Amino acid sequence: MIQASNIIRKYGDFAAVNDISFTVKKGEIVGLLGHNGAGKTTIMKMLTGYLEPTGGTIKIDGLSISENRSLVQKKIGYLPENCPVYPEMTILGYLDFAASLRGIKKADREPLIIEAVRRTALKEKATAPIATLSRGYRQRTGVAQAILHKPEILILDEPTNGLDPTQIQQMRSLITELAKNSTVIISTHILQEVQAICDRVIIVKNGKIALDSPFGELNKSSRLLIRVGAHQDDVEPLVTTITGVKSVAVHKNDSVSGPGATFALTLESNGDRDATTAELARTVNDQGWDLYSMHFEARNLETVFAEISE
C-alpha cells in the first residue's frame, strides 16, 4: 500500500532523512519511534505529500506521490504535530472548513462531518468553540479532520503529545478503533505507545532506519547466553568453530551468580538455531565442562531501543 524507496530529505546540507526504504501493507498499524529530531515528522510530511523528498520515491497504491499529489492525498488523513485547530471556531465550523479545504462539496459535507464527530466521540462538544475545549478534545478534533474524507491511510504525528493519562487512554482506544478500517502510521517517542497500539515498529535514528520489525519478531534475540564451568581461553576458540555462531564474548551480568562464567554468543540471523544449540551442548559435554544454564537473552522494545540508542 505504501512503498518508500531510498527517500532522502535534506535541509541545506543536512540530511534529516538519509536514504530510507520501507513498505507498509494494507491494514498494518506501524509505529515510527525515535528520539526528538530523529526524522519522524520529516518522514510523515513526505508520506502525506506536504514535503518533497530530495531523493527517492514514495508510492501509494502504486501511484507516485510527486506525480499524483491530489489523487494520493484523497487516500490519506493526516494529523500534523500541533494540529492547527482554530480557537474561535466551533468543532462543527472547523470540520466544515476542513471539508471545504479538501474540496468536499457543501451538499456532501453533513453526513461526513456527522460520521467523523461520532467516531471521535465529539458530539457533546460539537457546538462549543475550540478555545473552550481541553487538549484531549482539541486533539480529537484534529483526528476528526483527518478522518473526515474516510481515508484508507491515517498518518498521525505524536497523537498523544501533551495529553493526560486518561486522555492518552482515550486516544489509544480511538486509534485502535480507527485502525479497523484504515492503515495507520503513528509517530511517537514513547515506547509504551507503540507497544499499546502498533503491530510493527520502525525505529528511526539520525535519519536512518535502525530497526524495522513486527512485534512478534522483536522478542527473538539472536544472543544465546551460556554459563559453563570453563575458562574464557578454552571456551572462546572452541565455540566460534560451531556452525551458526558469529561471535562470542564474556557476558557480565550482575543478576547471574553461581559458579562458572557466562558467555554471550551472537548467532547468525539466518542460521538454524536448534542445530547450533544442539552442537554447542554436545561440545560442552565432550569437553567435560559443567553446563549451568543456556538460554536466549530476553528482549523487549525497551531493551532493543536502549541497544539502538547506545
Ligand SMILES: Nc1ncnc2c1ncn2[C@@H]1O[C@H](COP(=O)(O)OP(=O)(O)OP(=O)(O)O)[C@@H](O)[C@H]1O
Ligand atoms: N525546516 C527545517 N529546516 C532545517 N532543519 C529542520 C527543519 N525541519 C526539521 N529539521 C531538522 O531535521 C531533523 C529531523 O527533524 P524532525 O522534525 O523530522 O524529527 P522528529 O523525529 O519528528 O523530532 P520530534 O520528535 O522532536 O518531533 C532535526 O534535526 C530538525 O532540527
